[in-house]
Amino acid sequence: MLLEIEDNETRGKLPIYKVGDRISGPSEEKAVETRRSAPKIAIVIPTLNEHKAVGNVLDGVKNVMDGYEYRMLVVDGHSVDGTDDIAREKGAEVIYQRGKGYGEALKTGFFHARKWLDAGVIVMIDADLSYDPKDIPELLAPILKDEADLVVGNRFAGMQKGAMPFVNRIGNKLLSLFAKVTLRLNIYDTQSGIRAFKSKLLDSMNLVARGMPFAIEMLTEALSSDARIHETPVSYRPRVGKTKLSPIKDGGRILGITLRLMFDTQPLLFFGSIGIVLGMVGLFLHAVTLPTVVYQYLFMIGAIQFFTLGLVIAMIKRLGRSRTRKSWKS
Numbered sequence: 001m002l003l004e005i006e007d008n009e010t011r012g013k014l015p016i017y018k019v020g021d022r023i024s025g026p027s028e029e030k031a032v033e034t035r036r037s038a039p040k041i042a043i044v045i046p047t048l049n050e051h052k053a054v055g056n057v058l059d060g061v062k063n064v065m066d067g068y069e070y071r072m073l074v075v076d077g078h079s080v081d082g083t084d085d086i087a088r089e090k091g092a093e094v095i096y097q098r099g100k101g102y103g104e105a106l107k108t109g110f111f112h113a114r115k116w117l118d119a120g121v122i123v124m125i126d127a128d129l130s131y132d133p134k135d136i137p138e139l140l141a142p143i144l145k146d147e148a149d150l151v152v153g154n155r156f157a158g159m160q161k162g163a164m165p166f167v168n169r170i171g172n173k174l175l176s177l178f179a180k181v182t183l184r185l186n187i188y189d190t191q192s193g194i195r196a197f198k199s200k201l202l203d204s205m206n207l208v209a210r211g212m213p214f215a216i217e218m219l220t221e222a223l224s225s226d227a228r229i230h231e232t233p234v235s236y237r238p239r240v241g242k243t244k245l246s247p248i249k250d251g252g253r254i255l256g257i258t259l260r261l262m263f264d265t266q267p268l269l270f271f272g273s274i275g276i277v278l279g280m281v282g283l284f285l286h287a288v289t290l291p292t293v294v295y296q297y298l299f300m301i302g303a304i305q306f307f308t309l310g311l312v313i314a315m316i317k318r319l320g321r322s323r324t325r326k327s328w329k330s
């Protein structure tokens, strides 16, 4: 991420990102000074018009994080309901996201947490009170014990009645199943928004999704980096305030990104699947047409070519990846 920011002394110790800003840091001296007094855990909270819930979320975080070295970082999407002012009053640092969307907000927050807060661990949680901050220590424990690099909260384990509409529940399950088949992601709740991870992991993740598909991209990138991913049960309650999720539009985008990620991370499976389909069409045509007709062989040749293409891309990607994997772990 190439980011630039404007330092704003009047708003407190840390810089505030404004609409249209490209984000980068203040002077290197200031960054060093900030790092010296920096906490180890950053709680990153994306907000978009969440004035009804954000205060309670931040109070909950403060209660549960007592004893940890932490900072609360609210990444606001230019809310118009005073969410940012409430967050500041509650003691959070508020920055304004670059661009638009949930994914962009988290990227802005992660970058800031890593570079200016020197956070070794980042926790992300929504600002709508659907997740309970009380679950944060459970997410942190495996990371602080160095048993995991990324921990995801599984909402299906502690879902309260009415917390997730039926359509979303089915959609989320199907998306996770699809991700299991296409991306080898063995996670029940791939769309969960409560997670903790080692910030070093960001070095090896190529995060480009702007909106809700960010959730699946982050997991796929972590898996490709050989991160140890754990899942832990969390509670999930009906949200306070208006949803920002559009089940059909966002569901479609998540599906699209899943296919793009499959192409990126599982080329053999991606091209091999196309090869299998072509091969089956070829065999079918072979069975039902006259032996003098030859176009079925074109399908067979296409199938072999797709397989070979998948194999070659997989080998090239494997070489590149083993280098990145080593670098973030060292």
Ligand SMILES: Nc1nc2c(ncn2[C@@H]2O[C@H](COP(=O)(O)OP(=O)(O)OP(=O)(O)O)[C@@H](O)[C@H]2O)c(=O)[nH]1
Pocket (backbone or CB within 6 Å): 045, 046, 047, 048, 049, 050, 075, 076, 077, 078, 097, 100, 101, 102, 105, 125, 126, 127, 128, 130, 164, 193, 239, 242, 243, 244, 245
């Ligand atoms: N900064 C920023 N935050 C966002 C944006 N979109 C959503 N959020 C926040 O991200 C979190 C998740 O959004 P939600 O609307 O709760 O989406 P969801 O959890 O998938 O769906 P529901 O909880 O069922 O409504 C909330 O805290 C939102 O305020 C955005 O574009 N920018």
Ligand SMILES: [Mg+2]
Pocket (backbone or CB within 6 Å): 126, 128, 130, 239
């Ligand atoms: Mg929510």
